[in-house]
Amino acid sequence: MTVRAILGIVALNGAYALLGVALLWAIRGLPRWSDVLRLAGLAYLLGVAAFGVVWTQLLVVGVPLRWLGLVLSLVLGTAAAVGAGVLLGRPRPRGYGDPARHASGAAVLGTATGVALTGLFLEVLFRAARLQGLQAYDAWAFWVPKAKAIYFFGGLDHQVFTTFANPNYPPVVPILDAAAFHAMGSADVTTFHLQYWFLVVGATAAIAGCLYRHVPAWLLWPSLLLVLTVPRVASGLLVPQADVLVDVLFVVAALLLALWLRDGRAWRLAAAAILLAGASLTKREGLLFAAAALLVALVASYGRHRVAWPRLVAVAAVIAAAAVPWRLWYRSNGIGGEGPSAAGAGGSLDRMLDALRLSFDVLFDTTLWSVVPVVALVAVGAALVWGDRRMAAYVAVLLGLVFLGGAWVTYAFRELPITAQESANPIVRYTGAFVLLSAAATPLLLASVWRSGAEERR
Amino acid sequence: MLQRWFSAGIATRRLVVVFCVAVSVVALVVRYPAALRDANDTARENAALDFVDRAVGAGNSVFPDQQLLVEARGLIPADASFTVAIGEPQPGWTPLTATSAEPFLRSFLLPRRLEPEGGWVVCLACDRAAYPGAAAVWEGDDGLSILQRE
Numbered sequence: 001m002t003v004r005a006i007l008g009i010v011a012l013n014g015a016y017a018l019l020g021v022a023l024l025w026a027i028r029g030l031p032r033w034s035d036v037l038r039l040a041g042l043a044y045l046l047g048v049a050a051f052g053v054v055w056t057q058l059l060v061v062g063v064p065l066r067w068l069g070l071v072l073s074l075v076l077g078t079a080a081a082v083g084a085g086v087l088l089g090r091p092r093p094r095g096y097g098d099p100a101r102h103a104s105g106a107a108v109l110g111t112a113t114g115v116a117l118t119g120l121f122l123e124v125l126f127r128a129a130r131l132q133g134l135q136a137y138d139a140w141a142f143w144v145p146k147a148k149a150i151y152f153f154g155g156l157d158h159q160v161f162t163t164f165a166n167p168n169y170p171p172v173v174p175i176l177d178a179a180a181f182h183a184m185g186s187a188d189v190t191t192f193h194l195q196y197w198f199l200v201v202g203a204t205a206a207i208a209g210c211l212y213r214h215v216p217a218w219l220l221w222p223s224l225l226l227v228l229t230v231p232r233v234a235s236g237l238l239v240p241q242a243d244v245l246v247d248v249l250f251v252v253a254a255l256l257l258a259l260w261l262r263d264g265r266a267w268r269l270a271a272a273a274i275l276l277a278g279a280s281l282t283k284r285e286g287l288l289f290a291a292a293a294l295l296v297a298l299v300a301s302y303g304r305h306r307v308a309w310p311r312l313v314a315v316a317a318v319i320a321a322a323a324v325p326w327r328l329w330y331r332s333n334g335i336g337g338e339g340p341s342a343a344g345a346g347g348s349l350d351r352m353l354d355a356l357r358l359s360f361d362v363l364f365d366t367t368l369w370s371v372v373p374v375v376a377l378v379a380v381g382a383a384l385v386w387g388d389r390r391m392a393a394y395v396a397v398l399l400g401l402v403f404l405g406g407a408w409v410t411y412a413f414r415e416l417p418i419t420a421q422e423s424a425n426p427i428v429r430y431t432g433a434f435v436l437l438s439a440a441a442t443p444l445l446l447a448s449v450w451r452s453g454a455e456e457r458r
Numbered sequence: 459m460l461q462r463w464f465s466a467g468i469a470t471r472r473l474v475v476v477f478c479v480a481v482s483v484v485a486l487v488v489r490y491p492a493a494l495r496d497a498n499d500t501a502r503e504n505a506a507l508d509f510v511d512r513a514v515g516a517g518n519s520v521f522p523d524q525q526l527l528v529e530a531r532g533l534i535p536a537d538a539s540f541t542v543a544i545g546e547p548q549p550g551w552t553p554l555t556a557t558s559a560e561p562f563l564r565s566f567l568l569p570r571r572l573e574p575e576g577g578w579v580v581c582l583a584c585d586r587a588a589y590p591g592a593a594a595v596w597e598g599d600d601g602l603s604i605l606q607r608e
Contacts, residue, residue: 117490120494128504132512141561148569229493230489370489
């Protein structure tokens, strides 16, 4: 709760952003400073994901996460990315304008309004996060103890990581928390809520930055602001658990894959690989989300499979290489697997129908998600009929798989009761991924419908 | 009819887009002030808490007296181990005391480790006779105490 702790966490997140900018410069190139600004949110998420993935591997092989290691990893990681950028001949950013977009006065007003309203909301969240006590059950029961174990004992302490609740949950969030403790100078479980505030800022900026050149401001901001403020999302943004981070990494990666399907720019795949690798080490369903996104992208790119498929297989290989060592570690430490004990077997048809009904009820519960899923489904339908059909099909099938994944979780883990009560069944938390993806994809889909009209008129 | 719908003109398509945006904006007009108000209320409530309330967090719902947690952190050295002994529920206990005290202390007191033979005993109305030679170094109300083994 001290200024020193706040400055420490600001510096740490600045370092994540710097690492991410260097990575993005290496894989994409950032010709203008306006590109750096526009993609700063995406860069921040790349930095966070890369840091989490690398430190997971280091902890698995026994390298302790201490203050010096934390600083060295960020400095060396940034230097390596800059070195790669130099070797690839990336030019240094120059100039400020955005030649790819000539914004009208109304568009500037729309962007300014969206940024101002989002900024106001984030400012209030900052004040709430700065002095927030540790309340959420999962947070104090296992996420924070794992972070404390990394902070105090340096690594994956056997006692803490094998005997606290949910020992097979991946370690990216505890790693980020432990890094925050080092940056703050103590295991300050009050100020560390600011780490989650930074993740929300980064996620918002990442989605807005990825979509900025593809959709008009009047389509982007209502959807983005609405999803930030719907009851279940707004109340969970600062909860120090892995749900928001896994959803954000997955959704931004899914957006990049959707845009890659449209323009085929390889850097989007590289960025999606880093984000999905991060998601697979953030929460168990991250692996399910990554598999779904890649599978749908594989099918959607069938028309140019000779070029696209080897690249998607390479992305899958990167994710697998990142995800496997942690799984080997917990198995070698006597911890059970992530899947249900009798996956897909033994459940009755009634339970399957009940699980589907529960997922359906949760998804269309307007007290949780307002109208976000309904608007998204209308947008998907409209885009399938009039807009970018390939992108609409990609989004529709991916949303369908995420939805079915949630129903499968309730069906297959037979110890879960059929209830939306969050302490008993994770379906509400899980549905957050569907809702965030809906909100992020809606502007893209609606923009394709709007432009289809203009193209036809020409 | 379907054919007519699919070949609808620009106006129909754009009407669908405008409809979606309008619905989102109306929902936003309702939700944004409410979300801002809720977050502001949370910020005010958090600011009104004292240092110990924030540090203890969920422990306030688990323990009848947060002083136990403050004393445990102060008395038990960081490299020591402790055990938690829970007896019959007392009138002042919360509904969570008996079930959540041990997991909460295990998390709250890290890096101190929870071990059955730990040198310290966080005693919640426990049977002190089960710890012969252990001396009470702090005692509070509702059967709460901290014992140090010989």
